[in-house]
Amino acid sequence: MADEARSAGSLSAEAGVDPETAEKDLHKLRHAHPKLVIQMVSMKKPPGEWAVRMMAAQTLRAMKTGALLASKAELDLLLRVAGTRQITDALKNCGYKADGNKLLIAAGSPADVMRLRKTLSAMRRYKVREGEALPDEDGMRRVEAAALLGTRT
Numbered sequence: 001m002a003d004e005a006r007s008a009g010s011l012s013a014e015a016g017v018d019p020e021t022a023e024k025d026l027h028k029l030r031h032a033h034p035k036l037v038i039q040m041v042s043m044k045k046p047p048g049e050w051a052v053r054m055m056a057a058q059t060l061r062a063m064k065t066g067a068l069l070a071s072k073a074e075l076d077l078l079l080r081v082a083g084t085r086q087i088t089d090a091l092k093n094c095g096y097k098a099d100g101n102k103l104l105i106a107a108g109s110p111a112d113v114m115r116l117r118k119t120l121s122a123m124r125r126y127k128v129r130e131g132e133a134l135p136d137e138d139g140m141r142r143v144e145a146a147a148l149l150g151t152r153t
Contacts, residue, residue: 009113010056012049013126015040015102021125022096029104030074033116036108037063037073040096041081046103049129051139055080055146056107062150069149077105080146 017025022040030038037059047055059077062068068076069085082090096102104126106116120126 009110010053010105010107011113011117011120011128012046012052012106013104013120013128014046015104016125016127017102019097022102025104025123026096029106029116029119032119033106033108033112035112036106036116037077038104038106038116039074039077039081041078041094041103041105042096042098042100043081043094043103044100045138046101047081047142048136048139050136051142052081052103052105054139054143056105058143058146058150060107067150077107080149081105081142083142083145083149085149 015022015025026038026040030036037056056077058080059068059073062076063073069079070076070087075087075090078090078094079085079087082094084090084093092098094100104120106113117128120128
């Protein structure tokens, strides 16, 4: 999975937006960058950049292998970040309308991610996060939980 994360591109950006603006921005960004998987989440303690990269890589890998947790990659990414297979729970607890800090997450080719990075840099309400060198315990737990969602029992 580490090789998948390195060969794919991903980013996360702190978003200073309300739910209505989040919805509008998501629509615009997905339209402007159709090759990317773009999702907005709300969490009291968003995952670190390392964990986001790994969960994004899991979603991209699931796209390639036909093993998405949902019919759309954006929803798969939300489910992995939320740590559940239940769409209703993911939307309620981590969707962009939920309480908490907003985090925009994108995954795709490095070139497409770089184009989105430039777009977000021009939008003052977004602050692109830079990755930490090593994962923390919480990040490793979240990535493990997200990976286990994809196992068939």
